[in-house]
Amino acid sequence: MHPVRERIERLLASADVRVDGERAWDMQVHDGRLAARLLAGGSLALGDAYMDGWWDAGSLDGLLARLLAGGIDRRAPGLADARDAVLARLVNMQSRRRSRTVGERHYDLGNAFYREMLGRSMVYSCAYWRDREGLPLDDLDAAQDAKLDLVCRKLGLKPGMRVLDIGCGWGAALKYAAERHGVSGVGVTISAEQAHFARALCAGLPVDIRLQDYRDLRGERFDRVFSIGMFEHVGLRNYRSYFELVRAVLPRDGLFLLHSIGGNVSQRRTDPWIARHIFPNSMLPSARQIAQACEGLLVIEDWHGFGADYDRTLQAWRANIESAWERLPARYDMRFRRMWRYYLAASMAGFRTRRIQLWQVLMSPDGIPGGIVVPR
Numbered sequence: 001m002h003p004v005r006e007r008i009e010r011l012l013a014s015a016d017v018r019v020d021g022e023r024a025w026d027m028q029v030h031d032g033r034l035a036a037r038l039l040a041g042g043s044l045a046l047g048d049a050y051m052d053g054w055w056d057a058g059s060l061d062g063l064l065a066r067l068l069a070g071g072i073d074r075r076a077p078g079l080a081d082a083r084d085a086v087l088a089r090l091v092n093m094q095s096r097r098r099s100r101t102v103g104e105r106h107y108d109l110g111n112a113f114y115r116e117m118l119g120r121s122m123v124y125s126c127a128y129w130r131d132r133e134g135l136p137l138d139d140l141d142a143a144q145d146a147k148l149d150l151v152c153r154k155l156g157l158k159p160g161m162r163v164l165d166i167g168c169g170w171g172a173a174l175k176y177a178a179e180r181h182g183v184s185g186v187g188v189t190i191s192a193e194q195a196h197f198a199r200a201l202c203a204g205l206p207v208d209i210r211l212q213d214y215r216d217l218r219g220e221r222f223d224r225v226f227s228i229g230m231f232e233h234v235g236l237r238n239y240r241s242y243f244e245l246v247r248a249v250l251p252r253d254g255l256f257l258l259h260s261i262g263g264n265v266s267q268r269r270t271d272p273w274i275a276r277h278i279f280p281n282s283m284l285p286s287a288r289q290i291a292q293a294c295e296g297l298l299v300i301e302d303w304h305g306f307g308a309d310y311d312r313t314l315q316a317w318r319a320n321i322e323s324a325w326e327r328l329p330a331r332y333d334m335r336f337r338r339m340w341r342y343y344l345a346a347s348m349a350g351f352r353t354r355r356i357q358l359w360q361v362l363m364s365p366d367g368i369p370g371g372i373v374v375p376r
Helices: 003-014 034-051 058-071 081-090 096-107 111-118 140-155 173-182 194-203 237-248 272-277 285-296 310-320 334-352
Strands: 160-165 186-190 205-212 225-230 254-262 301-303 355-363
Touching: 003 034, 003 205, 034 186, 034 310, 058 334, 096 173, 111 194, 140 225, 140 254, 140 310, 140 355, 160 173, 173 186, 173 194, 173 205, 186 194, 194 205, 194 285, 237 254, 237 285, 254 285, 272 334, 285 301, 334 355
Parallel strands: 160 186, 160 225, 186 205, 225 254
Antiparallel strands: 254 355, 301 355
16 A cells, blocks of 8 residues: 555544445545545645545545544644645734625625525524424524524513624524514625625615625614624634724623634634635634633623534535525536535534534623623
């Protein structure tokens, strides 16, 4: 056996993955050049080679979960990992100029595509399954409603309040809050496709959807602020100014809810494959980075983690999109499908192995007198 292939096979075996094995999570190799490519390219090469059809697995998420649990990504980093780490230290990857890239390349893939994957709710963030014991996997819409209900209850929304949604997506959260709790609101997004859809969704409601960078929100006041699945695009260099803006738009008795994926270890950038193909210029905050950035600006009232629910949410999204490929335009070709399968499976693996988390952090400007009982 060639030494390079032998080294890769030993690495995989240490995570209980066999090359051309018979188990669902074993790697089926279709191109003999794979071992050399993986040794040189690390996690970026692993994903790219899958997109190119060089390997497969019956259970892609099962294979990737074993690699993460075995720490293979840390033991065999590629050149792209080192390059991205240096770049993140030198450059603000989430500057105003760069911030629109993720909107154009990811969120503007097409509303028809996201409708198929996300379902009726059109909510592109972790659903909340915990308060619905036995809720079937295909009842994604009910689980997303439960998440939106949770957000509104934590914020104590009441009729007449004015709320701000930073990174409003397709508008579902503002629609839910306006219809169920009688609030008015403003939502900002950097995705033209999202803004178009959200305006139609919220038509007739006291909701203003703006195609706008959050940093341009100045001189306005809101009773409550929430941000669901957007903080991952803010970037470490901008965390402090982000929380300064939140503090500036809230009254002393206001509340802010941050719903974000998070990492166990402080980093400055994301996985190189995710950065190249899925979420350019993104990064996951650590608990330490969030706490340091809001220190002296906002008081943390509650920190709620339910990252295991994201694995279940991603499985529902995968089931939806896999049943819809043939109904979608030809531009979502096989390479795109393999890219999307890898993205969803890698995300499942991250949450399943607890390498990444989902947090809802409730904050107030000066602390709620007497404290607050936070719903679950």
